[in-house]
Amino acid sequence: MRKAALAMPEAEEGTHFGMPSFSVRGKGFAVLDRRDAVLLHLPAEAVERVLAEYPTGERLERRGTLLGVRLPLADIDGQRLNGLAAEAWRHRAPKRLVAAYDEAERAAGRPGGDLPAIGRPATSALYTAGITSLEQVAERSEAELRALHGVGPKAIRILREALEASGRSLR
Missing domain, CATH: 1.10.150 (DNA polymerase; domain 1)
Known part of the structure; x- marks a missing residue:
């Protein structure tokens, strides 16, 4: 996933609470968490689609606001994960x-x-x-x-x- 995330324009790798994270112009779009899962910032319609496809996924919310999904890495193949990382980048990157x-x-x-x-x-x-x-x-x-x-x-x-x-x- 690291390679796919960093292939996106202006994507940068950093850390978020000590976990590897990826951002574009300061806005995070993916985090690899300590529980062998990936957290992806996605729009609501994508969250619903991903949760229907991966029942082991979890909805991520903070104070009632939908942020995205958490998916166990063991449940998703690499190609699909790369596609979702790109979708998360598109969601968080500036429109231009x-x-x-x-x-x-x-x-x-x-x-x-x-x-x-x-x-x-x-x-x-x-x-x-x-x-x-x-x-x-x-x-x-x-x-x-x-x-x-x-x-x-x-x-x-x-x-x-x-x-x-x-x-x-x-x-």
Whole structure:
């Protein structure tokens, strides 16, 4: 789950009462608790759907306000957990960040751009930062690109090779 949570734009790992937690712009969206369960901040309709799917789940409320669900990790497969973590991120992230992420996801599936295949997390990071072409990549330094969550050494190498093939380089 950690990898999936941190693959979301601007997601950060921290602790919440000593437990690993994940947030976006200071708003928590998931916590791994001490009872081998995950706490997910979800909207009401998602909470009802998840509780119907996982009877061992628990509704999380504080002072009468619905926060989300607690699910035992043993009862949920990894792929479904990753999807729910992404749904929790979408619920807590600012609307503009979600819209930028959605556009990046749509663009990553579109043929025709001149960005090379660098993997979904790196492509999403570039699109979220407004970088949609090799020309825009060439305007950045390696340090600027590496600072984008999801852009690692392999993506930098592939981008550098694509730039060199087109007679350009990083700034």
